[in-house]
Amino acid sequence: MAEPLVHITNFRMDFGDKTVVCDLSFDVNAGETFGFLGSNGSGKTTTLRALLGIYRPTGGVLHIDGKVFEPRDGARLGYLPEERGLYKKEPVLEVMEYFGRLKGLSRADAVSWSRTYLDRVGLADKAATRLDKLSGGQQQKIQLGVTIMNTPELLILDEPTQGFDPVNRRLLMDLIDEQKRDGATVIMVTHQMDEVERLCDRVILLKDGVAAAYGTVEEVQDTFGATTIRVDCSREVPASELYDVVSPDSNSVILAPRPGADAAEILRGLVTSGVGVRSFTTERTSLEEIFIRVYGEQHELAGV
Amino acid sequence: MAQHNLRTVIDFEFRRVVTKRRFWVAALAAPLAIALLFAVIFLSNQTTDQTSQAQKNAQLSFTYTDASGLVTDAVAAEFGGTKASNAAQAILDVKAGAVQAYFAFPQNPTTQPVHVYGADSGVFGNGKYSAVARQILVTGAQQKIGSPTLSAVAQGNIAITEEIYKDGRLSSGLNGVIPPLLFLVIFYLSIIMLGNQMLNSTLEEKENRVTEMILTTMNPTTLIVGKVVSLFLVGLVQMSAFAVPVVVGYVFVRQNLNLPNLDLSHLSLDPQAMIVGFLLLVGGFLLFTGTLVAIGAVVPTVKEAGAFFAPMVIMIFIPFYVVSLIVSDPHAVIVEVMTYFPYTAPVTAMLRNGLGTLSLLESSIVLVELFGLGFLALRVAVRLFRYGSISYSSKLSLRTALHRTGSDRG
Numbered sequence: 081m082a083e084p085l086v087h088i089t090n091f092r093m094d095f096g097d098k099t100v101v102c103d104l105s106f107d108v109n110a111g112e113t114f115g116f117l118g119s120n121g122s123g124k125t126t127t128l129r130a131l132l133g134i135y136r137p138t139g140g141v142l143h144i145d146g147k148v149f150e151p152r153d154g155a156r157l158g159y160l161p162e163e164r165g166l167y168k169k170e171p172v173l174e175v176m177e178y179f180g181r182l183k184g185l186s187r188a189d190a191v192s193w194s195r196t197y198l199d200r201v202g203l204a205d206k207a208a209t210r211l212d213k214l215s216g217g218q219q220q221k222i223q224l225g226v227t228i229m230n231t232p233e234l235l236i237l238d239e240p241t242q243g244f245d246p247v248n249r250r251l252l253m254d255l256i257d258e259q260k261r262d263g264a265t266v267i268m269v270t271h272q273m274d275e276v277e278r279l280c281d282r283v284i285l286l287k288d289g290v291a292a293a294y295g296t297v298e299e300v301q302d303t304f305g306a307t308t309i310r311v312d313c314s315r316e317v318p319a320s321e322l323y324d325v326v327s328p329d330s331n332s333v334i335l336a337p338r339p340g341a342d343a344a345e346i347l348r349g350l351v352t353s354g355v356g357v358r359s360f361t362t363e364r365t366s367l368e369e370i371f372i373r374v375y376g377e378q379h380e381l382a383g384v
Numbered sequence: 385m386a387q388h389n390l391r392t393v394i395d396f397e398f399r400r401v402v403t404k405r406r407f408w409v410a411a412l413a414a415p416l417a418i419a420l421l422f423a424v425i426f427l428s429n430q431t432t433d434q435t436s437q438a439q440k441n442a443q444l445s446f447t448y449t450d451a452s453g454l455v456t457d458a459v460a461a462e463f464g465g466t467k468a469s470n471a472a473q474a475i476l477d478v479k480a481g482a483v484q485a486y487f488a489f490p491q492n493p494t495t496q497p498v499h500v501y502g503a504d505s506g507v508f509g510n511g512k513y514s515a516v517a518r519q520i521l522v523t524g525a526q527q528k529i530g531s532p533t534l535s536a537v538a539q540g541n542i543a544i545t546e547e548i549y550k551d552g553r554l555s556s557g558l559n560g561v562i563p564p565l566l567f568l569v570i571f572y573l574s575i576i577m578l579g580n581q582m583l584n585s586t587l588e589e590k591e592n593r594v595t596e597m598i599l600t601t602m603n604p605t606t607l608i609v610g611k612v613v614s615l616f617l618v619g620l621v622q623m624s625a626f627a628v629p630v631v632v633g634y635v636f637v638r639q640n641l642n643l644p645n646l647d648l649s650h651l652s653l654d655p656q657a658m659i660v661g662f663l664l665l666v667g668g669f670l671l672f673t674g675t676l677v678a679i680g681a682v683v684p685t686v687k688e689a690g691a692f693f694a695p696m697v698i699m700i701f702i703p704f705y706v707v708s709l710i711v712s713d714p715h716a717v718i719v720e721v722m723t724y725f726p727y728t729a730p731v732t733a734m735l736r737n738g739l740g741t742l743s744l745l746e747s748s749i750v751l752v753e754l755f756g757l758g759f760l761a762l763r764v765a766v767r768l769f770r771y772g773s774i775s776y777s778s779k780l781s782l783r784t785a786l787h788r789t790g791s792d793r794g
Contacts, residue, residue, distance in 0.1 A: 134599050
C-alpha cells in the first residue's frame with residue numbers, strides 16, 4: 081500500500097498550560113479529498129499550522145511526503161489560510177506574479193497564468209488595480225488564485241468558502257474539483273457539511289483537540305448517526321422491540337432501528353404485520369446532524 | 385531555490401518602493417529644496433555681482449576732496465571725478481543736482497569714515513556711491529604701493545602648504561580625516577532615512593495577514609535578508625537622489641554659490657582607516673537593521689513600532705554630545721564605554737577611526753562585536769518574525785518566542 085501523503089501521529093500542541101490538541105493521529109492519502117471538521121477552537125487551524133511548520137509541535141510527528149515540511153524543498157503546496165491577506169497596497173498582477181515566482185514559476189509564466197486566471201474569474205480588468213480597491217469577494221478570488229498557482233500537489237484550504245456568495249462558492253468548488261481532477265490531494269477545513277458530503281472521500285471530526293471520528297464519510301455516518309428507515313404504508317406501524325417510531329404519520333413513518341436490529345429483519349416484521357408496505361428506504365444521518373449531535377452538547381453548555 | 389526566492393524578494397521589495405510616486409516625492413523633496421535654494425543663491429549672487437561690478441565701474445559725475453593723499457587726480461578722473469575746491473559748495477551742488485555726488489576722503493580712512501553725499505538714485509542705485517568711493521580709495525592705495533605682489537600680500541591673497549609630522553611620518557591632517565568620516569555620514573543617512581522602513585518592513589506582512597502564505601512559500605531568513613538588501617538598495621537610490629544636485633551644484637556652479645573651494649586632490653586615503661571605516665559602516669548597519677526588524681516583528685502595529693524608533697536614533701546621536709572629549713581625550717572612560725557599547729559603538733568608533741585614535745586592536749574588538757551582535761540580532765529577528773508575525777494583532781511575548789528552541793527553519 082502506498083505511503084500516505086500526510087501522516088500525523090500523536091500530535092500534541094500546548095500553548096502555555098493549555099492543551100489545544102491532544103494525541104491526534106490521522107493520514108491523508110495521495111489524491112483524496114480530506115475533510116477536516118470541528119467547531120471553532122477545536123484545533124483544526126493549529127494542526128494545519130503545525131503540519132506546515134508555522135507552529136512547532138509540542139509532541140508527535142507531522143510529515144508531508146515522509147518528512148517535516150520545509151518550504152525550501154520546493155514542494156508544490158497551495159495553502160489558503162484562515163487568516164487571509166495579501167499585499168493590499170500593490171496591484172493585483174504584481175502580487176500574483178510575486179507569489180508565482182516564489183512558487184517556482186518564471187516571471188513570464190507567472191504573469192501568463194495570472195492573466196488567464198483573472199480572465200476566468202471575471203477580474204481581467206482589475207490586473208493593475210490595487211488589492212485594497214477590490215471588494216472582499218474579489219480579494220478572496222485573488223487569494224484563491226495565488227493558492228492554486230503552479231498546480232499544487234497538496235492543497236490545504238482553511239474554510240475556503242468563508243466570505244463567498246453562492247455564485248462565487250460554486251466557482252470555488254469548480255476550481256477545487258479541477259485541482260482534484262489534476263491529481264491534487266485536498267485537505268479542506270469547512271463548516272459546510274453539504275460540501276463535505278459532496279467532495280470529501282474521508283473526514284476527521286475534531287472535538288476539544290481530540291479526534292471524535294475518523295474515516296470515510298459513510299463510516300462516520302455509521303459510527304455516529306444510526307441509520308434511519310423511511311416507510312410508506314397503508315396502515316399504522318405497530319410498536320416493536322426492533323425499532324422506535326421517530327416520526328409517526330398515517331402514510332410515511334421514520335423508524336430508528338434499535339442496536340443490533342437489522343433492516344431486513346424490520347422489513348420482514350412489517351410485511352408480516354400486514355401494514356401494507358408501499359416503500360421501504362434506509363437513510364444515513366447527514367453529517368450536519370452528526371455535527372450538531374457531537375458539538376451541540378458542548379455549545380449548550382457554553383451557552384452558545 | 386533559496387537564491388531564486390532571494391532574488392524574487394529583492395526584486396519585488398525594491399520595485400514596489402521605487403515605483404511609488406510618494407517615494408520619489410519624499411526622495412526628491414529635500415534635493416529639490418536644495419536645488420531651489422542653490423538657484424536662488426545663484427541668481428542672487430549673480431545679480432549682486434553684476435550690480436557690484438556695475439557700481440564699481442560706474443561713471444559718475446562727482447566732486448571730491450582728499451585729506452589722505454591717496455587719491456590722485458588721475459584715479460579720480462578715471463571714475464569721472466573732479467577735485468572740489470570747497471566742501472560746502474560741493475554739497476550744495478549735490479543738493480542742487482549740479483553733480484551726482486561728492487566724496488570727502490578723510491586723512492586716515494582706516495579710522496575715519498569717508499563721507500559720501502549723493503543725489504537719490506533709488507534704494508538700490510544709491511549703493512553705487514559707496515562702491516565707487518571705496519574703489520577709488522583701493523585703486524589709489526594700490527598705486528601708492530606700486531607693486532601688484534605687495535598689494536596681493538597686503539590683501540592676504542597668499543598660498544600656504546603645510547607638512548605636519550606625526551610619529552616621524554608625514555601626517556595628512558584634515559585631508560586624511562575627511563575620507564573615513566564619509567562612512568559616518570553614510571551611516572547617519574542610512575539609519576535616518578531607512579530606519580523607519582526597517583522597523584516597518586515585516587509589519588506589513590503582519591498587518592496584511594500575509595505571514596502564513598509567506599512562511600509556507602519560503603524560508604523566513606530569505607524574506608528578512610531580501611528585505612534588508614532591498615532596503616539597502618533603496619537607500620542607495622535615496623542617497624543618490626540627495627547627492628546628485630549637491631555634486632552638480634558643487635562641480636558646475638561652485639563659484640556662483642560661494643561654496644568653499646575644497647581641493648579634493650589632496651585628500652589622503654589611508655587604506656587601514658578606509659577598510660576599518662567601511663567595515664564599521666557595514667557592521668553598524670547590520671546591527672541596527674537586525675534590531676529594528678526584530679522590534680518590528682514583536683509589535684503589532686506601525687504606531688507602536690514608532691515608539692521604539694526614537695530611542696534607536698538617540699543612540700547614534702549620543703556620541704556627538706561628547707565629541708569634544710572624543711577628539712581631545714579618546715581614552716577617557718566615557719569614550720571607551722561608548723566605543724564598546726553596541727549601539728553607540730558604530731558612531732564613536734567611526735569618529736575615532738577618522739581622527740586616527742582607534743587602534744587596530746580596538747577596531748578589531750568593535751568589529752567582532754558589531755558583526756557578532758548584528759548576525760545575532762538578525763537571527764532573533766527571523767525567529768521573532770516566525771512567531772511574532774503569526775500573533776497578528778497582539779504583542780508577542782519575547783519569552784514565548786525565544787523559548788521555542790529547536791529545529792527552526794529560520
